[in-house]
Amino acid sequence: MTRLFNDPAAFADEALEGFAAAHRDRVRPVTGGVVRAGATPAGQVAVVIGGGSGHYPAFSGLVGRGLAHGAAVGNVFASPSAGRISSVARSAHGGAGVLLMYGNYAGDVLHFGQAAERLTADGIEALTFAVTDDISSAAPEESAKRRGIAGDLPVFKAAAAAAEQGLTLDEVLAVAERANARTRSFGIAFSGCTLPGADHPLFTVPEARMAVGLGIHGEPGIGEDALPTADEAARLLVTSLLGELPEGVERPDGQRVAVILNGLGSVKYEELFVVYRKVAELLGEAGVDIVEPEVGELVTSFDMAGVSLTLTWLDDDLERLWRAPADAPAYRKGSLDAPEAPRVGNAPAAEDTDDTVVPEASDDSRGAAATVLAVLNTVADTIDTHAEELGRIDAVAGDGDHGIGMQRGSTAARQAAAGAHAQGAGAGTVLARAADAWADEAGGTSGALWGTILRALGTALGDQDAPTATRVADGVAQASAGVRRLGGAEVGDKTMVDVLVPFADTLTAATATGTPLTEAWDRAATAAETAAAATADLLPRKGRARPHAEKSLGTPDAGAHSLALIARAVHGVLLDHH
Structure with missing residues (x-):
């Protein structure tokens, strides 16, 4: 368990602050994460990686020359x-575009995709790539649905080394795609992990047993088996990975592999x-x-308590990239002779706005803002x-952090809303x-989706007109459409969409x-309650529970x-304020 912490909610930020202080020669803190201490060389593609806290050395420990x-x-186990991603990318940008890389988890896909859209809209070419190396998380024919685990490292490194060699953004992306297609991982665990402040692990493994096919967010394995000896564990890992060779590799004999x-x-x-x-020994045989x-x-x-094995099946180009030198706080290889480019001035934090200024609003909208604050x-x-x-419900088939993430998001939204209301903002503002604060602090899938919901409602209400029942319903309808568009889920996938659509x-x-x-x-809240209960009979087709x-x-x-x-709680507020 995690024994040394202050406020569990501040754990990720404090850990990042300490990391940056310990490695000032290699990294510099910026809003949302860290960048190299020196500037990205002009004309070089910037590789920006990321994900939730709790995985060190991933992700901050892999920032440095030859790597990211x-x-x-993000927060603990949350994208x-x-x-935050946009801020780090702007600070790292060297003028040749940015490749955003992450493990294939729903929250990361949503947030990194949104960041790429923001960067592109602001004139910074940005592409995204998700690592999908975990063979236990989907069948070969559905490899695009696989999770990213320890295979992150060889894929990140291949792309970053290609960027160091001066390849274009499209060429760096192509390298990442090739490295990912030739990377496979498989893991086992003997006990789950315990988050800061929690008094029990996210999942448990019976004594003298092991979980097979684990994730890295506390997700339980896909099965259990008897506790192995070290040699038996090695044989399981190797046999599993040799049982699925990538396209273009007919047999393991004679192949060069990064392990x-x-x-x-x-x-x-x-x-x-x-x-x-x-x-x-087994690979040699x-x-x-x-x-x-x-x-x-x-x-x-x-x-x-777990271990995973990763194999990247190398070709000549990938081998050169794997062997290329790197100098990051947690990963060093070879020797880099050229001095790091000095950083001139301070790169912008990028997402900073003046929160002391709010748009003009009508008296009706300011009055409605008081109700909005009460709702939040x-x-x-x-x-x-x-x-x-x-959290308990989420832990049945997921990672158990839904309650924690929702707490972070709703608390931040309440605080941001109170600040805006005190400044005389209208309901829309x-x-x-609140939407931005929820997305920033919660991260993960729920952060992105609840940010979308609140923003859709804010756009519908605006800062000038008095809210009407029709306008509120239009905002909820737009929120429903936005969540489905962003998350890609539909009714029947066992997600919040199963409730949001009927509501x-x-x-x-x-x-x-x-x-x-x-x-x-x-009426809508009753429909939501009925739909939520009915999800117990569904099988998940999206997210970490799949x-x-x-x-x-x-x-x-x-x-x-x-x-x-x-939905039910908000009805009580509306009764009090109608």
Whole structure:
């Protein structure tokens, strides 16, 4: 468990602050993460990586010459927000575009995609790439759905080394695609991890058993088996990976392979070396030529007791990139003779705005803003009350952090809304500030989606007109459409969409007939509660729960349940303020 912390909510920020202070010669803190201490050379593509905290050395420890130009860091096991990613990317940009790289998780896909759109709109060419190396998380024919685990490192390194060689943005992306297509990982675990401030792990493994096919966010494995000896563990890892060779590799004999034996937090170096001796023997028996292997903690999961094996099947170009020198705080290889380019002045934090200025608003809208603030206070109180329950539901087939993430987001939204309201902002601006704060602080999938919901409502209400029932329903309808467009989920996928769509449809139908907002909202909240309960009978087709679909039967989706709770709580506020 994590023993040394102050406020658990501040853990990720404080860890990043300490990391930057310890490595001032290599990295510089910026809003949202860190960049290299020296400037990105003019004309060089910037490779910006990122993801949630709790995985060190990934992601901040991999920033340095020969590796990433910057890392955007989110809260514990939560994707950094689009605003944080954009900030780091702007600070790292050297004039030749930015490649944003991350593991393939729903929250990261959403936030990095949004960041790329923002950067492109501002004239910075930006592309994204998700690593998909974990063979346990999807079948070969659905490899695009696989998670990114310790295979992040060889794929990140290949792209970054290509950028150092002066390749264009499209060419660097092509290198990342080739490295990813030739990288496979598989892992096992003996116990789950415990987040800062928590009194129990996200999942447990029965004594004398192991979880097979683990994730790196506390997700349980896809199965269990008897606790192995070190040699048995090595044989399972090697056999699993040799059983799925990438396209273009007909047989392992004679192939050159980069090998990573990765400890996930509590399996220490001597244990890893005991396992690696057998890994090397088995690969040798298969005729594999091992190239510069790495054994150690490279992508962790707090204190998870687990180990993963990664194989990257090299061609001539990928081998040169794998062997290329690098100098980052947590990963060094070879020798870099050329001095790092000096940084001139301070790169902009990029997303900074003047929060002391709010747009002009009508008296009607300012009055409505008071109701909006009351709603957001109630939302935060409701989440606080149910956070433990939401985490417990989420842990059945996911990583168990839904309650924590919703707490972070709703608390930040409440604070941002209170600040905007105190400055005389209208309802639209109060909701927009709350949306940005929720997305920034929560990160992850829920942060992106709730930011979208609040922003859609804010756009519908605006700062000038008095809110009407029809305008509120239009905002909820736009929120429903935005969430589906952004997340790619539809009704039946066992997500919050299963609740948001019937809620929006019921509210729209009721207000269209002239039903007062309080009554219309009551009907919609009832529809939401019914839909949330019905998700217990669904199998998840999206998100981290998808690989563990069968485990979730009988349990409602956490995001759907939290939305239904919020819908009902907001009805009480509307009754008080109508």
